[in-house]
Amino acid sequence: MSYSNNVKISMVINNENYDDLTVETRQHLGDFLRDLGFKGTHLGCEQGACGACNVLVDGESVRSCLMLAVQANGKNITTVEGLNSSEMEIVKDCFVKNNAMQCGFCSSGMLMTTYEIIKSKRKYSREEIREMISGNYCRCTGYQAIVDAVEDSLNKINVGT
Amino acid sequence: MDDLNQNPKLGSADRPNSYIGRNVPRERAKKLLEGKGKYVDDILLPRMVHLSYVRSPLAHAKIKSINIENAKKIPGVLNIFTIDDIEKVCSPWQGVLGHLGEMRSPSQYPLAKDVVRWQGEPVAVVVANKRAVAEDASELVEIDYEDLDAQLDMETAMDKSTKVIHDDLGNNLFWTRTVNQGDVSEAFKQAHIVEEVTLDFARHTGVTLETRAIVADWDSSEERMTIYHNGQAPHMMQSIIAKHLNISEGLVRIISCDVGGSFGIKVHVYPDEMVTVAVSKLLKRPVKFVADRLESYSTDIHSRCHKISGKIGVDDKGKILAFEIDDLSGIGPFSVYPRTSAIETNQVLNLSAASYVVPNYKAKGTVVFQNKTPMCQYRAVGHPIAVAITEALVDKAANSLGIDRYEFRKRNLIPDNSYPTKTPSGVPLEDLSHQACIEKLKDMMNIPELEKYKKESLAIGKYKGFSIINMVEVTNPSPAFYGVGGAPISSQDGASIRLEGSGAVHISTSITEQGQGTEAVMQQIAADQLGVKVDTVRVTHGDTDATPYGGGTWASRGVGIGGEAVLKASRILKENILNIAAVIMQSEVNNLDVQDDHVIRKDGGEGISLKDLAQIVYYRGHELPPGTNAELIATASFSIEGVPFVFTNSAMGCLVDVDIDTGLTKIEKFWAVEDCGTQINPKLVEEQIRGGVVQGIGGALYEECIYDEMGNLTNGNMADYLVPMAYEMPDIIVDHVTTNSGRSILGAKGAGEAGTGGAPGAIMNAINDALIPLNTEVTSQPITPEKILKALGKI
Numbered sequence: 013m014s015y016s017n018n019v020k021i022s023m024v025i026n027n028e029n030y031d032d033l034t035v036e037t038r039q040h041l042g043d044f045l046r047d048l049g050f051k052g053t054h055l056g057c058e059q060g061a062c063g064a065c066n067v068l069v070d071g072e073s074v075r076s077c078l079m080l081a082v083q084a085n086g087k088n089i090t091t092v093e094g095l096n097s098s099e100m101e102i103v104k105d106c107f108v109k110n111n112a113m114q115c116g117f118c119s120s121g122m123l124m125t126t127y128e129i130i131k132s133k134r135k136y137s138r139e140e141i142r143e144m145i146s147g148n149y150c151r152c153t154g155y156q157a158i159v160d161a162v163e164d165s166l167n168k169i170n171v172g173t
Numbered sequence: 174m175d176d177l178n179q180n181p182k183l184g185s186a187d188r189p190n191s192y193i194g195r196n197v198p199r200e201r202a203k204k205l206l207e208g209k210g211k212y213v214d215d216i217l218l219p220r221m222v223h224l225s226y227v228r229s230p231l232a233h234a235k236i237k238s239i240n241i242e243n244a245k246k247i248p249g250v251l252n253i254f255t256i257d258d259i260e261k262v263c264s265p266w267q268g269v270l271g272h273l274g275e276m277r278s279p280s281q282y283p284l285a286k287d288v289v290r291w292q293g294e295p296v297a298v299v300v301a302n303k304r305a306v307a308e309d310a311s312e313l314v315e316i317d318y319e320d321l322d323a324q325l326d327m328e329t330a331m332d333k334s335t336k337v338i339h340d341d342l343g344n345n346l347f348w349t350r351t352v353n354q355g356d357v358s359e360a361f362k363q364a365h366i367v368e369e370v371t372l373d374f375a376r377h378t379g380v381t382l383e384t385r386a387i388v389a390d391w392d393s394s395e396e397r398m399t400i401y402h403n404g405q406a407p408h409m410m411q412s413i414i415a416k417h418l419n420i421s422e423g424l425v426r427i428i429s430c431d432v433g434g435s436f437g438i439k440v441h442v443y444p445d446e447m448v449t450v451a452v453s454k455l456l457k458r459p460v461k462f463v464a465d466r467l468e469s470y471s472t473d474i475h476s477r478c479h480k481i482s483g484k485i486g487v488d489d490k491g492k493i494l495a496f497e498i499d500d501l502s503g504i505g506p507f508s509v510y511p512r513t514s515a516i517e518t519n520q521v522l523n524l525s526a527a528s529y530v531v532p533n534y535k536a537k538g539t540v541v542f543q544n545k546t547p548m549c550q551y552r553a554v555g556h557p558i559a560v561a562i563t564e565a566l567v568d569k570a571a572n573s574l575g576i577d578r579y580e581f582r583k584r585n586l587i588p589d590n591s592y593p594t595k596t597p598s599g600v601p602l603e604d605l606s607h608q609a610c611i612e613k614l615k616d617m618m619n620i621p622e623l624e625k626y627k628k629e630s631l632a633i634g635k636y637k638g639f640s641i642i643n644m645v646e647v648t649n650p651s652p653a654f655y656g657v658g659g660a661p662i663s664s665q666d667g668a669s670i671r672l673e674g675s676g677a678v679h680i681s682t683s684i685t686e687q688g689q690g691t692e693a694v695m696q697q698i699a700a701d702q703l704g705v706k707v708d709t710v711r712v713t714h715g716d717t718d719a720t721p722y723g724g725g726t727w728a729s730r731g732v733g734i735g736g737e738a739v740l741k742a743s744r745i746l747k748e749n750i751l752n753i754a755a756v757i758m759q760s761e762v763n764n765l766d767v768q769d770d771h772v773i774r775k776d777g778g779e780g781i782s783l784k785d786l787a788q789i790v791y792y793r794g795h796e797l798p799p800g801t802n803a804e805l806i807a808t809a810s811f812s813i814e815g816v817p818f819v820f821t822n823s824a825m826g827c828l829v830d831v832d833i834d835t836g837l838t839k840i841e842k843f844w845a846v847e848d849c850g851t852q853i854n855p856k857l858v859e860e861q862i863r864g865g866v867v868q869g870i871g872g873a874l875y876e877e878c879i880y881d882e883m884g885n886l887t888n889g890n891m892a893d894y895l896v897p898m899a900y901e902m903p904d905i906i907v908d909h910v911t912t913n914s915g916r917s918i919l920g921a922k923g924a925g926e927a928g929t930g931g932a933p934g935a936i937m938n939a940i941n942d943a944l945i946p947l948n949t950e951v952t953s954q955p956i957t958p959e960k961i962l963k964a965l966g967k968i
Contacts, residue, residue, distance in 0.1 A: 038305070051215040052208015054433070056382045057466045061891035064382055092208035108202045111860050115688030116205025117382040117433030123206065138904070146900035149891065151382050151434050152688050154867030154928075155899040157860055 021085040025050065026094025035081045041067070041074075044081035045091055052092035052120045056149065063148035064117060066124035067091050071131075073124045092120035099130055103165040112161035114152030122148045126162055135166055189768045190704045192697035196856040197707055199693040201686075210431040213386035213403045218459040221388070222251055224452065225307030226445055226462075227297040227314045228471070229289035232323035232544040232884020233338070236287055236316060239297060244313035249306035253314065254452065255297045256284040263451040264417045266442065268508030270658030276348045276515055278508035279339045283417075283447045289318070290338060290506035291546050292884055293471025295445050300452055300460070323544040323884040327503030328480065330541035338506050338542045345542040347508055348515040352522050352598045355533030357486075360495035364486030368569035372562055372937075373953040376478040377876035379551050380896055383433020384464040385473060387446045389453035397424035400450060403432045405440040405685055406725030411717045412661035413442055413511065414450055429715035435687040436552040436868070438473050440727045442510040445472065470889030475878055476517065476551035477954075478503045479558045483525070485566035486533075491576045493585045495533035496526040496597060498562055502540050505547035511660040514548050515540055520555025520647065526563050527596040528607050528643040528822065529585045534597035544884050552865065554728075556646065556930025557872060561954070564642040564934040568941070579615055579641055586611065586643060589912075596645070601816045604922075607643050609910045610824040610846040614641060617844050617908060618826050626828075631946060636833055637841075638943025640935045641826040648849075648923025649733035649819035649916070651812065665812035666730075667721025668738035670699060670746050672805040674791045676770060676784030678705055680742075681713040683723025684735030689925065690857040691731050695739050697853050698919070702743035703750075704767030705783065721808060729923020732853055733819055734811055737917040741809035749804050754786055756801055811917065819914045823847045823927040825866075827903075829939040833947065833965055836958030838874060838940055840903045845931070848910040849924040858924045859907045865928025866905050871897045873933040877955050 022031040025048070035044055042065040045053045053076055056062035060078040067076045068090035103126050106112070113119045125148050129136065136144065141162045142155065150158060204210060241253040265280035285296045297314050301307035322336035329335050330345040338345055361367055388401040398420055404410055407427035415422035432439065449462040464472065479502045486495040500521050504514035518538035526534060571581035586607040587594060593603040623639045630637045655662040666683045673679055680699050684691050692712040700707040713719050721738075724730065747767055754772040755762045764775050773780040789796050790803045797803055813819060828842040845862050852858045875895035879888045888894045905928075913920025933954055940961070941950045949964045962968045 036305070046214075050208075051212075052210075054208075054212070054383070055214075056384075057891040059466070059890055059892060062382060092206075104203060104206050107206055108198050111199065111202065111690075111856055113202060113205055113688070114690070114860065114864065115381075115383065115432060115434040116202075116210045117212070119206045120208045139900075142899040142902070146898040149382060149896060149898065151380055151436070151868070151896070152864050153860060154863035154865075154897075154905060155902050156863050156904055159899065159904075 019082055021082055023084050023086065024088045026090060037080065037082055039081050040077050041079045041081045041084050042076035045076060050091040050093055054117050054120055056117065063121040063125065066121040068124060068127065073128050092123055095123055095127060099169050100127060102168050103130060106164040106168060107161045110157045110161040110164060112153065112157040118148060118150040122150065122158060126165065129162060130165060130169060138163060190700055190706065192701040192707050193851065193853055194855065196854055197693060197697055199690050201692055205431065212383055212431050212433055213388055213401050214463045216388050216401050218388065218390055221459040221461055222300050222302060222456070223304040223307050224449060224460060224462040225299045225304060225311045226295040227299065227311045227316065229285060229292055229294045229296055231289060231318055231320065232292050232325065233321040234289050234318035235321060236285060236289060236296065237319055238317045240315040241297065244299060244310040247306060247310040247313065249302040250299060250310045252300040252456065253297060256282055256286045258455070259283050259448055259451045262418060262454050263447055266417060266510040268510040268513045270513050270655065270660060272658035273515055273519060274350060276508060276513060277342050278347055279341065281507045281510065283444045283451060291544055292886055293546060295448065298448055298452065300456065325543055325545060325880060325884050327478065327501055327541050327543060330503065330543065338544060347504060347542055348540045350519060350522055350538045352534065352536040354597060354599060357495045357497050357533045357535040360533040361486045364494050365489035366570060366573050367484060367486045368566055368573055369484045370565050370569060370952060371480065371482040372565060374477040374479040374558055375877035375955055376475045376548065377872050378470065378473050378475045378878060379436045379438035381434035381436060381438050384466065384469045385439060385443060385446065386463040387449045388459060388461045389450040390459040391453040391457050393457050397426065398450065398454065399426045399428065401428050401430065403439055404429055405435050405687060405727050406662065407685065407715060407717045408683065408722055409662050409725065417447060418450055418454055427717045429685055432687040437550050437727060441474055441512065441549050443472065466891060467889045470878065470894060471546055471886050474509055474549040474551065475546045476548060477557065477872065478548055479521065481521065481558055481562050483562040483566050485570050487570045487574065491574055491581055491584050493529055493531050496531045497535040498525050500538045500558065503543040503545065503548065504540055505545050506542055507547050509547050509549035511662065512550055512655060516550055517555045521558045523596060523598045523600050524555055524559035524645060527645045528587060530587055531597035536598060545880060546878065552868060553926040553930035556644065556926055557869060557933040560642060560644045560931055561934035561937055564938055568938050579611065579620060582611055582641065582643060583608065602820055603816065604912045604914050605645065605820060605822045606848045606910045606912045607822055610822060610848055611641065611643060613908060613910060614824040614826055614844055614846045617906060623828060636831045636943040636946065637828065638831065638939045638941065639826060639828045640938035640942060641824065642931060642935045642938060643824050644822065644927065644931045646821040646823060646923065646927045646930060647818045648729035648821050648926065649813050650728050650730060651814065651817050653817035654728065663722060663724040665810050666723035666735040666738050667808060667810040668735065668742040669721050669806065669808040670739065670742040672746065672750065672783055672787050674787050676782060676787055678703060678710045679713065680710060680739060681720040682735050682739060683720050683725065684731040685715045685726045687726060689731065689861060690854060691726065694732055694736060694853040694857065698736050698739045699743045702740055703747050705770045709770055721810065729925040732921045733914065733917065733923055734813065736853065736921055737811040737919045738809050740919050741811060742807045745807035745809060749807060750783065750786065753790060753801065753803055754781060756797060757781060757786065757789060813916055816916065819916055819922050821847065821849045821922040821924065821927065823931055825931040825935045827935045827939045829936065829943060831940055831943040831961060836961035838956060840870065840936065843903050843905045845905060845928065846908050846910060847924060847927055848912050850911060850913045850922040851920040852909065853921065861924045862907050862928045863905045865925060866932045867897050867902055869929040869932025870902065870936060872954060873936040874955050
C-alpha cells in the first residue's frame with residue numbers, strides 16, 4: 013500500500029542552495045522546512061487560520077502549511093532564521109522594547125507579516141495595522157503591544173515621511 | 174536578615190541596580206523572536222518514534238472489538254497498543270480531593286477501557302517511525318462500537334430518565350457545595366427591591382498556539398525516564414508519572430523548555446501524555462506526541478459551561494442586604510486529575526459578591542457529568558462567572574433604584590480601611606483597595622463624557638453602552654488550594670542562587686516560564702537585592718533535576734511566591750558575600766555594600782569586584798583564614814501562611830457600540846485598574862492584564878465549543894472556533910493602585926487572572942447598558958450577533 017510518492021526538489025532557503033532534496037509529495041512546506049532544521053517556523057493549526065507558519069516565498073508571505081513542499085520547487089524561501097535585514101533588526105528591537113511577544117510561538121509568523129507591512133513603504137494608522145496583522149493569531153499579548161511595535165518600527169524605519 | 178542598612182529598600186529607584194519596578198526588557202525575548210526558542214516539537218532524539226491516537230468518534234459507546242491487523246501492515250508501523258497493553262505499565266487515576274466534601278469520580282484509564290465517554294477520548298495508539306505514517310495506520314484500526322445514549326445537557330443530567338454515565342455512581346452528580354452566611358430569606362423579605370437574573374456561559378477552551386506536546390525518553394542505561402513536556406508544573410508531573418508508571422520518583426526527570434502559551438491548559442494530567450510515557454517505558458526508546466489542532470479542541474480541557482441564577486436584595490438607601498446564587502456546571506465524563514473539576518464551581522461560590530459588604534449570602538453549586546470533553550481549570554478559574562453574575566445584579570439593583578452605577582458601588586464596596594475582613598462566603602481578605610481603584614477608574618473613564626457620548630449617539634440611532642465593574646482575583650494560593658486535599662502540588666517554591674567564578678550570578682527557581690516573563694522578573698529581583706547588573710544574572714527553570722522543588726506557574730503565583738524565594742535567597746547570598754569581603758578587605762561588614770557587581774566601601778576607598786571575590790573563594794581559598802565561611806550559594810523557599818490566598822483586586826470598564834441591525838458588538842474602549850501590590854516589571858504586569866482582557870473578550874463575545882445533539886464537537890478548528898484577532902480588539906488602558914501584600918517582604922500579588930476574570934462581566938454590562946433604551950437584555954455568553962438580534966426580537 014502506498015500513501016505517498018517521493019520526488020526530488022531544489023530551492024533556495026535563506027540564501028543557501030538546497031539541491032535534490034527528497035520529499036514526499038504530500039508533505040507541506042512547513043513540515044518540510046522544520047524537518048530541514050528551520051525550527052523557527054511554527055505550526056499552530058495546519059489549516060491556514062493562525063499564521064504562525066508564515067514564511068516568505070519569493071518575497072511574499074505564505075502559509076507554509078497550505079503549500080506543498082513540491083510547490084516550492086525552484087523558489088526562494090525565507091524563514092524567520094533568514095529575516096535579518098537591517099530593517100528587520102530594527103523591527104525586532106521594537107518588538108523586544110514593547111514586549112510584543114510573550115510565549116514567542118506566533119512571533120515568526122507575526123514578523124513575516126510585519127516584513128510585508130514595512131516593505132510597502134507606507135505609514136499606517138493603528139486601525140490599519142490591526143487589520144493587517146489580523147491574519148496572525150496571538151493568544152498571549154492581546155495584540156496591543158504588537159501594534160505598538162509595528163507602529164514604532166514604521167516610525168524608526170521612517171517610511172513615508 | 175532584614176536589617177535595612179544591609180538590604181536595599183524596595184522601590185527606591187534612585188540607587189544603583191534598583192531593578193524592582195523597572196521595565197527591563199526580557200533577555201530571552203530576542204531569541205524567541207528570531208525563532209530560536211526551543212519548544213517540545215523541536216526536540217529530536219536518536220531512535221525517536223511518533224504516536225498517533227485512534228480516538229472515539231462517538232460521545233458514548235461500548236467498545237465491542239478492536240482490530241489492528243490491517244493497521245499493523247503499514248510499513249513503518251512498530252506497534253499498536255490498546256488499554257490491555259498500557260494498563261500493564263500505567264495505572265488509572267481518580268480526580269478527587271479530600272478537603273471539599275465528597276467528590277464522586279471513578280477511575281480514569283489512560284486509554285478507554287470497554288466504554289468511550291467523549292468524542293476524542295483515546296482508544297488505541299499507533300507507534301510509527303513518522304507521525305504521518307502513524308496517522309495513516311490509525312485510519313485502518315477498526316473499532317466496533319455499540320452506541321449508548323449520550324448525556325450532553327447539564328440541565329437534564331439529574332433527571333431520572335437521563336442515561337447515567339458511570340453506572341456505579343447511580344446518577345450523574347460529581348460534586349455539590351452550599352454556603353450559607355446569615356439569613357438570606359429574612360433579608361430578602363426586608364429588602365426594598367429584589368432583582369434576579371440567570372446567566373449562561375458556554376464551554377470554551379484555552380487555544381494555546383503551541384499545542385500540548387511531550388517527548389518521553391526511557392534511558393535503559395540509567396533506568397530513568399526523562400520527559401520533555403510543555404507543562405507548567407514539572408514537580409507535580411514528576412510525582413504523578415512516578416506514581417502511575419511505577420518508577421522511583423527520583424528517576425523521573427521533567428524538563429520544560431520554552432512553552433508556547435499555557436493559561437492553565439497545560440497543568441493537568443492528560444491520558445494521551447501518560448500513554449506517551451507508558452509507550453516509552455514499554456519500547457525503551459524516545460517517543461514523541463504532539464497534539465494536532467483537532468486533538469487540542471477535543472481533548473485539551475474545556476472550561477466554563479455554567480448556568481447561574483442570582484438574586485440581590487437591597488434596602489431603600491441602596492445598601493445590599495442579601496445575595497444568593499445557584500450555579501450548575503457540566504464537566505464532561507471525568508473529574509480531571511489531580512486538581513479536580515470542582516474548583517471552578519468552588520471559586521464561583523467563594524468569589525461571587527466578594528468585592529461588596531453583603532451581610533447575608535447563600536450559594537449553591539452543582540457539578541454534573543456529561544459526555545463531552547472533560548472540563549477543568551483555565552485562566553481566571555470561576556472568576557468570569559462570579560464577576561458577571563455579581564455585577565449584572567449590582568447594575569440591575571442600581572438601575573432599579575435610579576442610583577448611578579458608580580455611586581451604588583461606592584456605597585457597597587468593602588471600604589479600603591476595613592481589612593482584614595472576609596468575603597460574603599467567608600474567605601479572608603486583606604490589603605485590598607476597591608474604593609481607590611474604582612475612583613481611579615471613574616476618572617480615567619470620564620463618566621460625564623461617556624454619558625454625553627451615549628446620549629448624542631442615541632439621538633442619531635447609535636446604541637452605545639458602558640460599564641464599570643469590580644472584582645477580586647485569587648492569586649498566590651497557600652496549601653489550602655490543593656495540597657491539603659491530597660494532591661501532589663507544592664504550594665511552596667524554592668530558589669537557589671550562587672555567585673560563580675566569573676562573577677556571574679545564577680538562579681535556579683521552581684517557577685516556570687510560559688511567556689509571562691518569569692526569567693526577567695527573577696533576574697530583576699536578584700540583581701536588585703544583590704546589587705549587581707541585571708545582565709549578570711542567569712536563570713534556570715523548568716527542570717526537576719536542576720531546580721529546587723516547588724509548585725511551578727499557575728494561579729498567578731510566580732512572583733508572589735517564587736519571587737519572594739529569590740528575594741530571600743539573594744539576601745542570604747549578599748550577607749555571605751559581605752562577610753567574606755569583610756575578611757578579604759579587612760573591613761567591618763557594616764561599612765560594605767554591593768553595587769554594580771563590586772563590593773564597595775561605604776566610606777570610599779578601594780573595593781573588590783565580585784569576580785575577584787569569587788575567584789579567591791573558588792581558586793585561591795588558601796588566601797582566606799582557615800575556617801572562613803566561604804559559602805557562595807544560598808537557597809530559600811517561601812509559601813503563603815495564614816490565609817488561603819493573597820487576593821488582588823481590580824476595577825474595569827468598557828465602552829461598546831451595539832449595531833442593532835447586524836447584532837455586532839464593537840468594543841470601543843477598555844479600561845482596567847489593578848492593584849497587584851509591588852510590581853517588579855510594570856510593563857509585564859500590564860501585558861498580563863491586556864492579554865487577560867482579550868481572552869476574557871474571547872469568552873464574552875466569540876468563543877464556544879459547539880456540540881450537536883449527538884455529542885459531536887462541530888467546530889474543532891481555528892476557522893470555525895472564533896478567537897479574538899487584532900482587528901476586533903481595542904486598545905486597553907491600564908493603571909494601578911498599589912497596596913502591598915503584608916504576607917511577604919516583596920509585597921507582590923498576582924496579576925494574570927484579572928483581565929480574563931473581569932472582562933466578560935464588563936462587556937455584558939456595557940452591552941446591556943446600550944440595550945436599555947430598547948428595553949431588552951442579553952444573558953448568555955458568548956454574546957453573538959444572533960443572540961443580540963434575538964433579544965431585539967429581530968430573528
